Every structure is written in C-alpha cells, then in structure tokens.
Amino acid sequence: MTDQPTPARSPFDDIAPALGRYTSEVLFGEVWERPELSKRDRSLVTVACLVSLYRSNELPFHLKRALENGLTREELVEAITHLAFYAGWPTAASAIAAARRVFEEVESSQ
Template identity: 45%
Template sequence: MKLMALMIVALSLISTTWAQGQHTQTGRKSEPMQTMNDITMVAPALEKYAQGPLADLWKRPGLTPRDRSIVTVAALIARNQTIEMPYYFNLALDNGVKPREISEIITHLAFYSGWENAMSAVAVAKVVFADRKIGADQLPAASPSPLPLDKEAEAKRATSVEQQFGSVAQGIVQYTTDVLFRDLWLRPDLAPRDRSLVTVSALIASGQVAQIAYHLNRAMDNGLTQTQAAEMVTHLAFYAGWPNAFSALPVLKDVFERRPR
C-alpha cells in the first residue's frame, strides 16, 4: 500500500462526508458529495439506504430537523466517531442549532461521555467554526449567570444519591452536586430540555442502559414529549445501531408506563 493511498485513507477517515444536502432546512449544502463515490465503490446498497430510509428519517414528524441534529451530534460525540462529524456539525448549524449550543453540547458531553470525547469534538468543531467565521462573540461565556435552581428537586436528587453512594465514594457524589447539577446543568446557553435530549441520546448511543431511566424522566420533566422520546430512539437506531435502540426500548416502555398522565 503506497504512502499516498494511506494518506487518502487517513484524510478520508477524518473528513469523509456524505451528500445529504437534502437534510438541511435551508437547502445550503454544507459539504461536497465526497463519500457518494466512495460508497458506490464499496457498497452500492448503502447509497440506496442513504437516499431512501435514512433521508426519509430526517423528514419524519415527531422530531424537528433541529432536534434530529442535536440527537445525531450527541451520538457522534458519545461514540467518538469523527469521520462525518464535520458534516453533521455543519448540518446542525444549517438546521438551526446555534454555535453556542454546539459549544454547550460538547461541554456537556465532556462530563456525560468523557473528557476525551469532548477533546476530539473540539478538534473538529474548531475547523468547522473557523470555516464559517464563527468567532468568540458567538460562544458562551465560561461562567455566565446560571439558570435558577429548582432547590427542592435538587435537594431530593442529592439526598437520594448521598444515601445510595455517599458511603461508597464521597468524591464523585460531591462532584456530581457541585460540578454537574449546581453548575453544568444551570448553564443558560442550552435549554434544559435540549440538554436532556443530548444526555439521553448520548446514554442510548453508548449503551449506558442503566442510566437511561433517571435521565429520561428528567428529560420529560424538562419538556420532552413521549412522541419525541420515541422518535429519538428511532433516529438513534440508524446512527448508533439497532441493538442500542432495542436495548433502550424496555426502559422507555417502563418510564412511559410509570409516569403520571
């Protein structure tokens, strides 16, 4: 295998994008049709599925293109999949996700997916932002005025976690309160409902089944509807694989049944 071929693969793995211009609301095609030809040379069926069910997915009711972009971006960061991340970051911006919201999604997933996942996303977003002349004035402040805290709900959460795990590992229990629920979750540049959508999408996409129930309830408390939650799982079947979606379904069923109507 020659050096040039290797170089092409190396670059492809980072930058390959797929011609899904039809996903954008504005019609602006953010990336050239780079992988269309690649797919044809390896798996023609994938082109058929991309233009059929995958393209249709983005047009389904139940979840807006903006929400679908949030779900997709969260899944890619959670799974550390950078190959089409530039394309999907651009698509998210085209679909109405603000630069400050992308910034907050990455910041949020530094904690919910892991610090290194955020570092990979930063490396990609830096180039996307530079290409679109997105400057510091469009980014969230490091320490903005926080959203108001629901003291009662937070006290209940903190007490529950303290009772379960305070005697096991006080360090993480304290960080969970101080860094996550009294800081990260109160950052104002991503709405709590969207922050929850990011969290649940990342949990499902990375197979964290045991953590879905709490955050799905929180998401629905924050305004995510049952229809949107169901459609989120359908969307993630494509981007995180059928098994992750199917492992989440029993949790959705249980949460839906237990919530007061």
C-alpha cells in the first residue's frame, strides 16, 4: 500500500521520531500483520471505531486503506449508515462526507 507510513514518511518523524517508529514498526508492522484477523476485517473495525469516535483526521487514510484491503465502497457506506444509529447522526454525516472525498480521489487517480 502506498499510503502506509514508513519510517522515512511517517508524519511524526520530524517532531516525534519514537511515535513515528511505533506507528511504522508496531502498529502497521506487528498489529496489522497478526493473522487472527484479515486486513480487510481490521480495516472494517478501524473505520467503525474512527467513525464512532469522530476521528475525522485519521478517517480518510483508513478509508483508502480499507478499499485497498478489499472492502467495497458499498460496504463502507453501509457500515457508516449502520453506525448512524449507534454513534450518532453527525458522526455518520461527517464520515459520509469524508468517504465521498476519498472515493472521488481514488476514482480520479485510476
């Protein structure tokens, strides 16, 4: 995946090199590679959590990653729609806006 943080590209390296290293090596290097869940399932769980917690800064990256990990646009939209009833309408509305931007970006780059 091209957007995956690496030690050289981590957005934290300039100010927090340890956080950049933990992101690259532990989070994406160990946690995401554990075999107990597929990357597709991990992406669905992550997107659901980010939507529910209204983590709009991280959501676009993980929506792109979810598409790369095999989730479809329809599945992501359905998950966000479902979460509207559990996480709140405003969080779902914001997530749909982010998804729209990500889908347009992905479509235009193909």
